[in-house]
Structure formats: structure tokens, C-alpha cells
Amino acid sequence: MNTYLLPLALLASLALSSTTMAASTSDLQGTNAFAHGTGLHANGRAFNGTKFNGKTFNGFGFNGIKWNDIKWNGARMNGIRFNGLTLNGKLFNGWSLNGASLQGQRFVSFFDDSDNRMTDTNWSSIALENVHVRLPLAR
């Protein structure tokens, strides 16, 4: 693509992004607990293959990257970290799912290890042809 096409491509990308973020999955309706055993499960159902607003969540990520820019049934997860907030057996307060507060919910066996932590696994398989690069003007 020639360089002058990119601003339009960027605008189109933003429009697509908005469309994507407006969608939500119904698979997790009613979910209020998570368990970690043979993968990540919600009420006993594996997340593998579950679509989060159009993004397929393939089990665990393992690249140490936080979950950003993913909405979960409308609850934005920006900035929420499944990390050093040790979740194993400790209360995880402060956000809601499907409009119901999760305050007080116990995330029993949610590992807090970066090698276990779920992430946006799209970053484990990025197609080069889908990447658009913008350089500073000085370059």
C-alpha cells in the first residue's frame, strides 16, 4: 500500500474497531466465578475458542502481556491486571461483570504467574501483513 492510503486505512480501522467493541458474547452471561484447572474455565465451561467481542480467546496466553482493550460483556477490562494482585485464594474486588458486582467473589485458583496468566493471545500470532506502521515525521 502506498503511504498516502494509510490515513484512510487508519480511519477505517478505527471504525471497524468501534464496531467490534460494540459486540459482545453471550457465552459468559451469568458467569460470576472462575476456576483454573485444565485451562481457564467459567462455570465449568472452557474459555477456549470463546469470542470476546469478536476476538477469539485461545486458552492461556503466555507472553506476559496484560489484558487490555478487551470488553467482557460490556465491562471494559482496560488496565485491569491479572497479575501481582495475587488472585489465588484472595478476594478480587472492584469491577463488575454483566452488571453484577464481583466484589467479594473469590477467585479460588486463578494463578498469578506470568507464565500462566491469560493474556490477549492474539499477540502470540500476529500476521505481519495486518500490521500498519506509523513513523515519526522526523523519520
Add this chain to the structure above:
Amino acid sequence: MIMARLRVAALLALLLPLGTPALALDAGLQVDGTAFVLNTDDGRSLHGADLIGAELDLGDGSTLRIEGVRQDPTDPSGDILLHRLSVRMGDGAWENPCEAARDGTREAFPLAGSWDSEGRFHAGGRKFAISCTSGAQAKCVRFGYKPWKAAADGTALAPLYESCVHMVRADYCGDGKPTTREGTMIDIFDRHGIQASEAGADFPFEAGWSPTGAVCVAHTRIAENINLGKLALSCPRLKDALGTDCNEIRAGALGALVFNRSR
């Protein structure tokens, strides 16, 4: 149509303040080792630190900005470039997407190849992964298992890299289901001169690892997460390869490429 595009591009360029990323390119991006390489339309090749300040739309709605690039001080070969990245949040703010590794680094690098949902690594192709230094992939590269290189004895390191990622995660079945825990120390070694065992008898042999997961398991790393009995049920292929009969010799005979000890 082209004129219309040109006008929009020119208008946007006028609106952007000096220094704001504006020159957009999407052809010629490659990953070489742990570096991004961008071949521009005007014939330049920008490599590693040349791309500081660049913004990358990853195609999934995520936008990354390369804030800094430096050589990994723990890598004597100078092969590994640590990238300080930020990701654009929904409110427009930029935030480092990486968690801190045990050495305090919150950096990342790209790697050619990709991981699939079954936990298998596919080298090459037109895909890449981004791994933070806190993640298993980056850890294995920093251990010396650089999937784009060969060991001194000529052995390709991509299979050792894949084996290492399963090992770091205690993903015994190699299906992407890890069982480790933050802060667990392991002793890693191989037969290709990359890593040598440094632990004593207080670190008994845990398992030998291949690109498809463990080939045998002497003991599980975190018994509270999974014990040998549960592992036999959840991973039937390992049911006859569990227990103290598993040692380096047997694991090697079963095809292990890397080995580890743990308490």
C-alpha cells in the same frame, strides 16, 4: 479517488503536530531475531532502535508504540533487543503492557513465528509474537534458546525453544495448560551447551521436555496444582512415563531436548 486520498492524507498531516507519528507504512515489516525491521518505500531499512517512536497497529484493534530499544545486558552475544513498549488504552492514554519480570524489566520483543491454540510453535511464516520479559517465551529466548539460531553443535534451536516454553510453564501435556506458580525456581539444562545444571541434590529431576511437552515426569512442580495421579488422568500419553523411573537418561532416550530439576 487517488486525489481524494491524497487530500485526506495532506489534511491529516497538517493537523498533526511536529513529532507526531504520521508517515504510515504497512509494507515491508519483518521480524529479524528480536528486532523489527521496516523496509520503507524509499529504499531505507529501519532496524531495531531506528523504529523508536513508531506506532504499530496490530490489526486486532491494538496499537503499540515503541518507546525505547536497547541490547539485553544479560545476553553476551548482543542478539537480543529489549523493547520498551506502550499500548494505547481505550481512553487514549498509553501504558506499558508488560508486567515486571523478576529482574525488574518491563520490556518485550517480537519473535518470528506463532503459537497456536494447541500450544504448538510454528517457526517462520508471516506471523510473529510479542513477548514480555515476564513471559515464558521471552524467558526461554533469554535463557539462550533463540529459535532463529543454531547451537554451537549445529542443532537448530527452535525445537529447544518450544520445549523450553512448555518447561517454564510446567505444561506437561504440551497442550497449553500450564501448572506452574510465580516465583518457582527451576534448574534448566540441555545437551547442546546452552544451559548447564547448576543445582544440587536438593533440586531433584523433574522432567524431560520435547516440543510437544514432557516426555516423562519424575515429580510435578507444584503438587497443589497437579500431582502425578491427576497428570496421568489428564494426559494419558504420559501415564506410563511418570514417577522416579524418569531421569535424564530415560528422558533423553524418549526424545527430551531440555531437562529440568525443581524442588
